[in-house]
Amino acid sequence: MSGTLINANMVDAIALPRVVWLRPNLIGLAFPLMKLLPARFIIRKALESGELTPGGLIAETTSGTFGLALAMVARLGGHRLTLVSDPAIDAPLKRRLEDLGATVHIVEKAGASGGYQTARLQVLERVLEENPGSFCPRQYDNPNNPGSYAPCAELLAHATGGIDCLIGTVGSGGSVCGTSSYLRLLFPELQVIGVDAHRSVIFGQSDAGSGRLLRGLGNSLMPPNVDHTAFDLVHWVGAAEAFRATRELHQRHAIFCGPTSGAAFLVADWWARNNPDALGAVIFPDEGYRYQDTIYDDAWLEEKNARLDVLPDGPVEWDRPHDGDDPWAFYRWGRRSFDEVMGAEAGRLEPVA
Incomplete structure (x- = not known):
C-alpha cells in the first residue's frame, strides 16, 4: 500500500x-465512495495508453455512484463528461453530476428486453459515434475495473x-x-x-x-x-x-x-x-x-x-x-x-x- x-x-x-x-x-x-477506485484507475490507464487524450470526452452509462466518481475524476482532470441514465437516478445525484460539469441524458423508455440497460447502451453508442475520439470506461467489461x-x-x-x-x-x-x-x-x-x-x-x-x-x-x-x-x-x-x-x-x-x-x-x-x-x-x-x-x-x-x-x-x-x-x-x-x-x-x- x-x-x-x-x-x-x-x-x-x-x-x-x-x-x-x-x-x-x-x-x-x-468507503465514502467506492467507485472512485475504478473510475480513477480506468481513466489513468486510458490516458497512459492513449485511448483518452488530455481534455477528451468521457461517456458512460450509469444511474449510480460510478457516474459520480467519473464526474469527480473528470472535473479534476479537465475532461468533458456525458452520462446516460434513466428515471431511476435520484434528483439530488443528477444535480450534483451537473454541478460538476457532466451532461446527463435521461432515457425515458425501457428496451424490449434488458430493461433500461439496453436502451441506455443504445444511446451511449450514439454519443460515442457522434464524438470521434471519445472514451467509454465500460465498467461492466473493462478489466481495469476489478484490477483497480x-x-x-x-x-x-x-x-x-x-x-x-x-x-x-x-x-x-x-x-x-x-x-x-x-x-x-x-x-x-x-x-x-x-x-x-x-x-x-x-x-x-x-x-x-x-x-x-x-x-x-x-x-x-x-x-x-x-x-x-x-x-x-x-x-x-x-x-x-x-x-x-x-x-x-x-x-x-x-x-x-x-x-x-x-x-x-x-x-x-x-x-x-x-x-x-x-x-x-x-x-x-x-x-x-x-x-x-x-x-x-x-x-x-x-x-x-x-x-x-x-x-x-x-x-x-x-x-x-x-x-x-x-x-x-x-x-x-x-x-x-x-x-x-x-x-x-x-x-x-x-x-x-
Missing part, C-alpha cells in the same frame, strides 16, 4: 475505505494479517471479484460470498417484472467482469430486508451507508454469528446521504411497503437458483462457472456490450 499522499486531490484523499471493526470476527471496509482493487486487498491484508471470508454485493463485478482475486494470492482458501438482488440475472434469476426497488447491486444484463468461479456462496436479499439492515448498521455501529451496504451487512453479520472462530470482511460501498429522504425516512418505507421492524434470523437455503418468493435466500455456488450451475439456461442471457 502506498504511503501518505502529498498534495492529494479530493479523489486521491478519499479513494480508500476506513477500516471498522463490527465484531471480534468481522471487519468492515467503509489491489489497494483494497492490500489494506485488508495489512489490517488483519489473514482473512477467512470476504462478503460484498455484486453489480458490475468489480469490487468483490477484484478484491478477492488479489486476496487469494495471499489466502488461497478465502471464502467469497456474493450478495445479489432479486430479479437480477447475475446469478440465475430472470429480470421479469424488473424495476427493482433495491438499487446499486444486481443487473438486468450479464456483466462480463463477473467471475462466477470466485464465489462459494450467493445470497439474494429483498429490498425491505436490505433497508432494515441499513438502518441497523447505522443504529448499532453509527455507520451511515446506503442500501448496498445494508444488504452486505445483513449477510456478513449472519456469517459472523455462525462462524465465531473465523475472520470475515464486508465491503460497504458508499455513504448514506443520498438516502436520507428514502431509506432513512419511515414514511417513505411505509409508502413503498418496504418497512420491517425486525430482521429475519437467517436465510432460506435453495437447492438451485430460481425466481423464488423467499425474501432472503442463499445457494452454495461452489466456485463454478455460470454454465456449470445453470446449464442450458446460461445461453439465454445477453451480456452487457
Whole structure:
C-alpha cells in the first residue's frame, strides 16, 4: 500500500475505505465512495495508453455512484463528461453530476428486453459515434475495473494479517471479484460470498417484472467482469430486508451507508454469528446521504411497503437458483462457472456490450 499522499486531490484523499471493526470476527471496509477506485484507475490507464487524450470526452452509462466518481475524476482532470441514465437516478445525484460539469441524458423508455440497460447502451453508442475520439470506461467489461482493487486487498491484508471470508454485493463485478482475486494470492482458501438482488440475472434469476426497488447491486444484463468461479456462496436479499439492515448498521455501529451496504451487512453479520472462530470482511460501498429522504425516512418505507421492524434470523437455503418468493435466500455456488450451475439456461442471457 502506498504511503501518505502529498498534495492529494479530493479523489486521491478519499479513494480508500476506513477500516471498522463490527465484531471480534468481522471487519468492515467503509468507503465514502467506492467507485472512485475504478473510475480513477480506468481513466489513468486510458490516458497512459492513449485511448483518452488530455481534455477528451468521457461517456458512460450509469444511474449510480460510478457516474459520480467519473464526474469527480473528470472535473479534476479537465475532461468533458456525458452520462446516460434513466428515471431511476435520484434528483439530488443528477444535480450534483451537473454541478460538476457532466451532461446527463435521461432515457425515458425501457428496451424490449434488458430493461433500461439496453436502451441506455443504445444511446451511449450514439454519443460515442457522434464524438470521434471519445472514451467509454465500460465498467461492466473493462478489466481495469476489478484490477483497480489491489489497494483494497492490500489494506485488508495489512489490517488483519489473514482473512477467512470476504462478503460484498455484486453489480458490475468489480469490487468483490477484484478484491478477492488479489486476496487469494495471499489466502488461497478465502471464502467469497456474493450478495445479489432479486430479479437480477447475475446469478440465475430472470429480470421479469424488473424495476427493482433495491438499487446499486444486481443487473438486468450479464456483466462480463463477473467471475462466477470466485464465489462459494450467493445470497439474494429483498429490498425491505436490505433497508432494515441499513438502518441497523447505522443504529448499532453509527455507520451511515446506503442500501448496498445494508444488504452486505445483513449477510456478513449472519456469517459472523455462525462462524465465531473465523475472520470475515464486508465491503460497504458508499455513504448514506443520498438516502436520507428514502431509506432513512419511515414514511417513505411505509409508502413503498418496504418497512420491517425486525430482521429475519437467517436465510432460506435453495437447492438451485430460481425466481423464488423467499425474501432472503442463499445457494452454495461452489466456485463454478455460470454454465456449470445453470446449464442450458446460461445461453439465454445477453451480456452487457
